[in-house]
Amino acid sequence: MSGLTALVTGGTAGIGRAVAVQLAQEGAEVIVHGRDAERGASVVAEIEAAGGTARFLQADLADAKDVQRLAEEAGNVDVLINNAGVYKFLPTSEMTEDLFDLHMDLNTKAPYLLVKALAPGMAKRGRGSIVNISTLAAAVTTKGTGMYSASKAALEQLTQIWAAEYAESGVRVNTVAPGPTRTPGTDAMDEATLKAVADTTAMRRIAEPEEVAEAVTFLASHRASYITGAVLEVAGGRPAIG
Template sequence: MEMSGRTALVTGATAGIGRAVAVLPAREGAEVVVHGRDAERGAAVVGEIQDAGGTARFVQADLVDPEDVRHPADAVGDADVLVNNAGIYEFRPTGGMSVDLFDLHMDLNTKAPYLLVRAPAPGMVERGRGSVVNISTLAVAVTTAGTGMYAASKAALEQLTRVWAAEYAEGGVRVNAVAPGPIRTPGTDAMDPATVRAIADTTAMRRIAEPEEVAEAVVFLASDRASYVTGALLEVAGGRRAIGG
């Protein structure tokens, strides 16, 4: 129960990595504010946490709208932990991007975390403690066709992670990022097994990750176990294969 008495806001917490991240701090005693756009899915995550003896509540907001971004921050009040997980990804070549789609990636993957960090950070500094974990992607480090706008928005988030770590360290606030590789999702479950196997074979471990494996890394960085870790980027990607391997 190492997170007992703390409040954690997890964005995009109604499915996938976000759902897994929301469940773990609750098991460690934190009150979890589950953010999402779908109230029904949000209620399901809150119910799962409560059925396991944890404390959680749901807040609905569209993080593309700067005004709506204020709702999760207002709902959580004095947050001790913020996990910026909500995001969008569409893989298209540069010629296939639209200006609106590019803006959507930047608004949700970069601007929303910026606004969300800016809201609770002063309170964290005043209390002398706090932790922010941003969810990035391996696509920033590994050049992949069609990921330009997605990778660019997450590269900006990684740079903000380093800047925030430097800005807030003296106030007792740590800021880190996690970069997942291929993850099991409803989308991968619907894929042809051969396609999933091909994706898995791009990793040294030759498999894709479960959302819970990424969540463990996120919660570690958010907890006091990582008390001397800030400005770090932790890849949770199954390792990289050697050239010719």
């Protein structure tokens, strides 16, 4: 991926950080997006210490104007990873309008605005790759995940639409749908809860962020040159009934 510029939203922790590091290892110049400048500097330092190139851009993706500013400051982007997201697990009766708006703004609208701003440039240059990060919960009914699942299901539908719109211009658009993955949130779980989460997968374990990042990096790279419009589950398989 030498000579390519990649923008990774939510690139300061978890899956986003792992993706940023792997893209840099592949030779891409990485723009690490986040809200925390200190964590952003840490990711940039890690990439540079390994011989890669990176810079940090701060933006609030729940603010449409800030999304536009991010796109402008990023400049010509060859690889866009729409990773940033929010999840608040509540039943419908407890979901507020503000939380509804936050899920849709951050998980669906921000990727939409970034693709609108950056994909035309990719198409003009005749190359580009966009990878959206969804969730297994968009396909598997999970209690309490209503708004999170709905916002990500919308993103998966947009993946199909964008793939069709830009295919002839040399721009590929795909989605990775992770299952349970190790995060600061899972690290805070007690052993029994963590085992219950792990047992929802056929492999009986949760993923490491780097395992999900491998799939994202593959789809972003030329190795996936004939893949577009795909939703790739990275979820450890589904256990059989019985």
